[in-house]
Amino acid sequence: MSNRDRCHQATKQTKKMNAMGRRTEQGKNHPTAEDSKTNDFNAKKEPPLERVRLEAGEVLSQVGNSSSTLYFLLKGSLQVIHISNQNNGQVISEGSLFFIPVGEKFHAHAMQPATLLSCPVERFQLPTKLKQYCPASTATASPLFILPIRHLIEEEACSMLNALPAIRPDAYSTYLSHKISILLILIEHLYAPEEIASLFAPLLGRNLDFREKVLKNYSNTMRVKDLSTILHIPPSTLNRKFKETFQMSAKEWFTNKRREDILHDILQTELSIVEIADKYELTPNYLMKLCKDDFGMTLTELRHSTSI
Template sequence: MSLFYRQEHTTCYNYQLQPEATFKVLQFKKSQKLQLLEVEHSVIVFLLEGEALITCNSYKDQIHKAGEIALLPRNSCCYVSLLKDTTILSCSFVQNIDFCSRFSFEHLLDFLPKKYVYNFKKLPVREVLNLFFTLVKRCLDDGLNCVHYHELMQKELFIILRAYYTKEELATFFYPLLGKGMGFKDYVMTNYLSMKDIPDFAQQMNLSVDTFKRRFKEAFGESAHKWISQRKSELIYRDLVVSEKTLTEITTDYGFSSQAYLSTFCKKYFDKSPQELRDKGL
């Protein structure tokens, strides 16, 4: 069945927001060539069909099969290798969304196992969630792209997660977004790509450098320098092996004063020059 009064729908200004849509259907053909995934907001990814190897930050080549959901945190370094023809339904969301009026993201911290070690946790898609994803895809395929529809379906998704998954499952799944001082953590994940250095970051948050470092360690479990350098190295590697950016563009994008400094950075983290990494990825 197609939409009634299609012109009324598609000419409404609420349909002009499609590039910012919460839900998207992505289709890929089987390919050895890596596909870049831009993750400006945190994204829940559901494979409707197919199989892929997903790299997300330091978690390399994680097998993702149909019938599973995975989490890609905002501004993370993500790309995929398609093992089969693959159809993905993705849902992006902002950090402050809650499961319902009685249960928020912050509550999940109380349900993490002691000494939990995250390893790109995926969850099985249970029957009700599968029905939900199937309906959303059908509506999107029919052209139902109203921003209000996306907002309502996002709320429904989180209510379904709240109802059909244990709090322990949700805590381990959303672990990368959790931490002491979630507002601080969210600000860091949103802005770390645009900050020059740690003193600049601290100044933007109206904190002393020592206070910033302390709060960072509490939120992320490691030093600011180590975490930011690791994220930077992952993104540089991605751009070298997946993107078509020139070495000059990569040098500029990541704040290096010359390609020589980019080369020094790559040799430190990967024991290869930028060109060697690029040749390896071709």
């Protein structure tokens, strides 16, 4: 039986055990491992280890996660719809791993039925020596770097899924922490340092604390002066840090992020063009022009592109 077949079998087993639950001597249900997963990580406000299954045409989205996420595409293929105005149309093939940093808006649709494993990754979990191999500019380089999944890593990922139904609720967090550490150790030893540094480049650049604070707080406001107040940083210092960290002014960065937010609302909501325009204090005519100029399609064409 192949690794992917074992992963598929684990999916069926997990669903069966989730439906049945676990019985005490009195016949009452204990929370399942899946229940514990949800409870533990809701409390921590972190994304859990998660199996993601998509039918052809369905969209995988990461928007505003509180942690960066490492994805393992175990089956199927994805086509990138949007990621920071870059990589549009790029295909992610079966047997690939890729990394989406905290605060990044990422959308991709399944070209065929797809199965992924996603797990949270924090900066402190990465080897500090990777910084010396980091690309010269992490802000202007593509945030999506793809590596092939090595056989041992695929086996480890599948074993994580196989074991989930058997993990006690009180041990889930510990189990997950150890397993993610093992995956990162395997990645460290099975790929060249330059490859790993490119994969995790968004977590290895300059002013990382500032970068994370910006990405976690900018959605609360779309004005530079308001972010300055939230972060307790004078406007002049804020703009200097933006240029050091993102290689652009704060105003330029906010303009780009607003485009991403608009595209998200087009792709992932049913808001009308008037409602989206009102939300971002634009006229409908200007919004339609923005779609054509920045995304190369009308609003209707963009929405149709996600249902192919």
